[in-house]
Amino acid sequence: MHRTVIMLAGLLAALLVGAPAVAADNGLTVLAAPPASNGRMRLQVEVTDPALQKDLRSSGASPDRFRVAVDQAGAQVKAVTRMADSSQERRYTVLAFDQSKSFATYWPQAFDLAEAYADELGARSGNHTVAVMTFGKSKSTHCEETTAAGLRACLERVEARGTDQPVTRLKFYIQEAVREAARKQPLPRGGSREVIVFTDAGEESSALKVKDLARDAREQGVRVHVVVFSARSAGKGIAQRLDEMSQLAEGSGGRYIQVGDVDARQAVTGLVGALEHLYWLDVAFCGVKPGQTSDRLSVEALVGQTLTAWSDPISFRQKAEGSATDACPGTVVMGPSQAQSGTSAQPGTSGSANPPGTTPGTGSPTQPGGAPGTPGGTQQPGGGPGAPGMSGGPAGAPGADAAPSGLPWWLIALLIALGLLLLIALIVLLTRRRSEQASTPAEKPVAAQPAAPPPAAEPPPAQPEPPPAAPAAWKDPFATLPETRLVVSKGPPGLEPFYRVHKSTFTIGARQGEMDLAVNLPQLSGHHATVQLFKAGNVFVKDEHSTNGTFVDGRRLNPGERVQLRPGQIIRLSQHLELTLVQPGLQPAEPSSQVPIAAAPPSVPATTPPSAEAPRPKARTIYAPARGDDE
Numbered sequence: 001m002h003r004t005v006i007m008l009a010g011l012l013a014a015l016l017v018g019a020p021a022v023a024a025d026n027g028l029t030v031l032a033a034p035p036a037s038n039g040r041m042r043l044q045v046e047v048t049d050p051a052l053q054k055d056l057r058s059s060g061a062s063p064d065r066f067r068v069a070v071d072q073a074g075a076q077v078k079a080v081t082r083m084a085d086s087s088q089e090r091r092y093t094v095l096a097f098d099q100s101k102s103f104a105t106y107w108p109q110a111f112d113l114a115e116a117y118a119d120e121l122g123a124r125s126g127n128h129t130v131a132v133m134t135f136g137k138s139k140s141t142h143c144e145e146t147t148a149a150g151l152r153a154c155l156e157r158v159e160a161r162g163t164d165q166p167v168t169r170l171k172f173y174i175q176e177a178v179r180e181a182a183r184k185q186p187l188p189r190g191g192s193r194e195v196i197v198f199t200d201a202g203e204e205s206s207a208l209k210v211k212d213l214a215r216d217a218r219e220q221g222v223r224v225h226v227v228v229f230s231a232r233s234a235g236k237g238i239a240q241r242l243d244e245m246s247q248l249a250e251g252s253g254g255r256y257i258q259v260g261d262v263d264a265r266q267a268v269t270g271l272v273g274a275l276e277h278l279y280w281l282d283v284a285f286c287g288v289k290p291g292q293t294s295d296r297l298s299v300e301a302l303v304g305q306t307l308t309a310w311s312d313p314i315s316f317r318q319k320a321e322g323s324a325t326d327a328c329p330g331t332v333v334m335g336p337s338q339a340q341s342g343t344s345a346q347p348g349t350s351g352s353a354n355p356p357g358t359t360p361g362t363g364s365p366t367q368p369g370g371a372p373g374t375p376g377g378t379q380q381p382g383g384g385p386g387a388p389g390m391s392g393g394p395a396g397a398p399g400a401d402a403a404p405s406g407l408p409w410w411l412i413a414l415l416i417a418l419g420l421l422l423l424i425a426l427i428v429l430l431t432r433r434r435s436e437q438a439s440t441p442a443e444k445p446v447a448a449q450p451a452a453p454p455p456a457a458e459p460p461p462a463q464p465e466p467p468p469a470a471p472a473a474w475k476d477p478f479a480t481l482p483e484t485r486l487v488v489s490k491g492p493p494g495l496e497p498f499y500r501v502h503k504s505t506f507t508i509g510a511r512q513g514e515m516d517l518a519v520n521l522p523q524l525s526g527h528h529a530t531v532q533l534f535k536a537g538n539v540f541v542k543d544e545h546s547t548n549g550t551f552v553d554g555r556r557l558n559p560g561e562r563v564q565l566r567p568g569q570i571i572r573l574s575q576h577l578e579l580t581l582v583q584p585g586l587q588p589a590e591p592s593s594q595v596p597i598a599a600a601p602p603s604v605p606a607t608t609p610p611s612a613e614a615p616r617p618k619a620r621t622i623y624a625p626a627r628g629d630d631e
Contacts, residue, residue, distance in 0.1 A: 027052055027309025028299050031253040031278065032221030034187055035317035036285055039324030043068070043281040044083075044192075044221055045299050046253065046274060049309045052301055053277050056082070061279060064302070068283050071296040071548075073318065074328035079282040083192065083275070091128040091192045091275055092185035094177045097158065098199035099134040100168040106229035109259070110198035111159040113227065113268045115152060117196070120269040122148025127191075131180070132158055135173035136165020141180070170199060171208040174224060174248070175216070182220040192275055194223040194254070196268070201228050201241040210244045214251025218314065223254040225271060230258065286328040288320040482537045483584050489570065490578035492521055498582070501539075506531040508573065509544075523548050523574035531571075532562075539565040539581060548574035 027049030034041060045066075047053050056065070061080040068075040083089045095114055097103075103110075121128060131144045132154050143154040174197055181193040217224055226245045230238065242258070249256040257267045281299065288295075295318040301309040318324075484501040499517050509515040511526040525546040532540040542562035543550035550557045551572040557563060565571070571579045 026311060028301055028311040029253050030297075030299055030311045030314050031192075031218070031223055032187060033218050033297070033314055033316040034221065035219065036319055036324065038322040039285045039288070041283045041285070041316070043283055043299065045279050045281060045311065047277045047279065047301070047309070049301075052309050055303065056279075066279075066281055067300050067302065068281070069298050069300060070285070071313075072292060073288045073295060073324070074286045075297065076284050076286070076329075077281055078284050079280075081280040081282075083190070083278040083280065086190070087127075089127070089191045090185060090189070092181050092194075093128065093130045094133055094181050094195045095130060095155075096133045096135060096173065096177045096195060096197045098168055098170070098197075098202070099136040099161075099163050099165045100202055101163050101166065102168070102202045103200050103229070104163040106198075106200060106259075107159070107163055109229065110227070111155055113264055114155050114196075114198070116265050117268050117272065118148045118151040118155065120272045121151070124272060129184070131184070133173075133177060133180075134158060134161070135169065135176075136163075137167050137169060138165070139173050139176060168199070168202045169205060170201070170203040171210070171213060171244075171248075172205065175208065175213055178213070178217045178220065178222045178224065181222050187221040190280065192223075192278055193221055194225060194271070196225045196227065196271065198227045198229075199245075200230055201238065201245050203241050203244075210248045211251065214248050215315070217252035219317075222252065224248055224252040225254040225257065227257045227259065227264065227268065230260075285318070285324045286326050288318055288324040290320045290325065292318050292320050294318060480535055481533055482535075484533050484537075484539060485582045485584070486517070486531070486571070486579040487582050488578070489580050490572075491519065491576065495519065499579075501531055501533050504533055506533065519573075519577055521574070521576055523576050528573050529571070531565075537583060539583075541565055541571055546573070 027047065029046045029048060030043060031046055032042075032044035047056060061082055063077045063080055066077045066080060068077060095117070097107075097110060097114075118130075121130070127146075129144055129146050130151050131141055132151075133139060133141045142158050143150075145151040145154055174195065177195045177197070181195055185191050185193050187193075214224075226249045228242060228245055230242060246256040248254075255267065255271065257264055294315060296313045296315050298313045299311045300307055481502075481504065485498045486501060487498040488495045503516070506517070507515045507527060507530050508517045508519070508524075509526050509528040510519060510521055510524040512518045512520070515527065525544065525548070527544045528546045529544055529550045530542045532542070540562055541550065541552065541557075543557040543559060545559040552563055552565065553569055554572075565581050567581055567583045569581050571581065573579075
């Protein structure tokens with residue numbers, strides 16, 4: 001029975017781990033996100049959803065087909081341009097080959113894939129320049145070709161050189177290839193920039209961080225595709241290096257192609273066709289806070305008012321200047337994209353045809369500060385089964401007419417059946433254990449028989465029974481803590497008018513059953529903030545590294561920052577929940593040498609304690625802003 005349970009649990013875990021990879025693509029990928037300047041940015045996105053590709057080719061791309069959701073500001077799409085529609089758009093690609101001795105086994109296979117890429121390039125028209133580079137301990141750029149024939153000849157010359165480098169400075173020369181592509185084809189000129197790396201992931205240095213490489217590549221609009229040959233690699237740390245190459249490719253908007261796991265030839269040649277699905281989005285920002293230097297955004301695609309595809313959130317450099325600091329019009333979305341939260345409601349649109357100040361589906365006005373009003377009733381995909389995406393292997397060659405991927409019904413049914421079998425097996429196992437314990441009689445100790453009965457002793461005088469112990473006195477939690485309330489001044493329907501801070505550490509968040517004040521809001525983090533109350537009446541609030549921030553009188557706290565509150569101050573959690581601190585009977589201390597004693601708090605209807613003894617009267621407290629945490 002134990003083996004059966006372990007096998008079922010292992011099979012279920014393997015299926016669950018593999019299931020998310022089926023629906024990982026959301027249909028859009030942000031390729032270039034340069035720093036915003038004067039409230040403007042030009043984003044480059046790739047459409048990977050085949051259905052959306054056909055729809056945009058047939059009906060055309062217009063600003064109302066896309067919107068940009070921003071974490072800390074608003075944004076509106078002003079113009080959309082398909083790169084393939086312009087004959088002036090140039091493309092620049094660097095083919096970079098690992099020339100270390102460890103790559104010698106895979107050297108011929110890598111050039112076979114590169115020649116297939118050259119053939120596919122020759123079959124398509126366009127202004128495309130390809131450079132060939134080799135790297136190891138040092139690097140060399142051998143040629144720049146604009147024709148397929150010239151590229152093939154260059155590849156043959158480089159292949160004949162072989163591998164002669166003793167070590168590989170992999171991440172360093174990937175960075176150099178990114179800079180070369182950005183220098184040859186600067187981002188303001190438009191077009192596309194990409195680096196295709198052929199390697200076995202042999203890396204001797206850990207000085208450079210993959211996260212920094214991916215961020216720099218995205219700011220310069222350079223995609224990094226990594227083709228990895230690792231079937232025979234067994235060196236130390238090879239698994240970690242493969243993961244780093246995958247993170248680098250995905251972080252820059254590129255493809256991770258591991259030879260042996262996918263059809264590498266189809267994946268590499270598919271990179272040429274992917275260039276036909278690149279779009280430029282001219283974006284204008286508003287409502288940027290002074291001093292803001294970083295932000296996150298997600299691009300979403302619409303069919304009518306239905307969200308059909310979206311990108312993963314990416315970070316970019318924001319700047320409060322020019323029109324970016326102006327207040328946002330009513331049709332511009334504020335706050336994070338709900339496409340990533342998995343909720344069922346669709347937020348208001350940016351640049352849509354809705355009247356100013358309304359959200360789609362309801363017509364209700366947006367709230368002050370740019371927060372959307374009541375969400376419309378359109379169902380939004382949230383990344384679960386059936387979320388729009390691109391089918392195919394991990395390389396994901398776009399342009400193939402394949403249906404959007406999702407969890408098939410048979411896999412869902414299999415997971416449910418395995419879960420039920422595992423549950424039944426556990427129940428049977430527990431029942432058998434209980435029956436075995438009940439059927440085994442407890443062994444009784446055998447008492448030793450005395451040699452002779454002792455003489456009978458006279459019974460002691462009867463002692464009076466002790467009186468029954470009095471029940472424990474009921475303890476009022478507010479007997480040692482001052483009366484403190486959080487009055488709800490703004491929040492979702494169903495909240496109480498106020499909540500009493502009944503303990504020294506009072507938690508607030510969206511995690512039901514774990515928070516002292518749990519509010520069902522998608523904008524709240526699971527553990528959003530903590531309120532601390534001390535005996536002297538001091539109150540502190542701490543931001544628990546929330547996503548949408550904790551504000552005190554309009555100032556946003558830094559992640560993990562803790563500040564003292566005074567009666568009457570307003571705590572705002574994200575844009576949707578406001579709480580006012582009220583302490584009846586306590587007033588802020590006057591600026592004098594003596595701290596005045598506040599009046600006793602008003603009487604509260606006492607609940608009947610479990611003991612007949614009346615609860616103790618509440619202690620008189622004072623408010624002292626300079627007290628320490630232990631008071």
